[in-house]
């Protein structure tokens with residue numbers, strides 16, 4: 001029996017200290033944590049954020065050939081995992097979208113044999129929500145989130161090689177409003193347009209437990225309230241979406257698999273029974289095991 005029969009999940013979005021300057025776990029530490037959490041597999045998807053500067057004053061990008069040489073040989077496909085095997089490992093990247101660099105970003109997604117390429121919006125109109133919230137957030141959450149979803153939709157349209165649209169609700173983490181959770185009703189048309197495009201492009205909708213954790217720990221939501229807006233997911237399904245990926249976006253071992261069992265239990269309650277991961281860009285579907293964890 002696999003040690004992972006409690007949560008047979010592939011965690012599709014994580015970072016390593018060697019490649020992401022904001023991370024603090026080695027490859028070995030992340031794999032140990034994945035085994036301890038009972039994950040079926042885990043991906044390293046380190047940051048590639050042209051246009052952002054690290055705290056050390058360097059551009060926030062990876063040496064891609066060196067990353068390939070280090071990571072690619074370590075791959076162990078979750079789909080081929082046998083009883084007694086350690087968790088699978090996938091080679092990925094999280095690309096931060098900036099329109100002015102889109103050609104360079106498209107090329108790097110095309111140039112390497114990624115299992116998983118995530119496109120994420122970390123910066124909007126040149127501003128970072130963490131460092132310059134006053135330049136990002138408007139008095140109305142609807143206005144802010146409409147603008148953000150338009151940019152995410154642009155990123156999905158431009159980066160057709162990306163398999164996963166990362167943390168659509170990332171900007172909720174730092175919004176100054178008291179109840180910043182991103183809701184379907186904030187931007188109904190924009191959500192619909194994004195989902196229609198993602199479904200056409202076979203791009204997965206990521207549920208990032210980092211946002212759930214942040215809303216619960218720092219923004220005053222209960223765990224149940226911090227879960228994604230059920231209307232967002234129901235609309236995605238209604239439009240025909242069937243690619244939902246799950247990630248803890250762990251930068252440290254303590255965060256590997258964080259809130260994944262609770263989120264799976266919650267998704268099951270919403271009638272969502274399957275999740276997706278990618279190997280060499282090809283989707284694989286897994287189903288949630290019934291879990292004793294309740295939310």
Ligand SMILES: [Zn+2]
Pocket residue numbers: 094120122166167
């Ligand atoms: Zn991100």
Ligand SMILES: [Zn+2]
Pocket residue numbers: 013014015094249
């Ligand atoms: Zn990330």
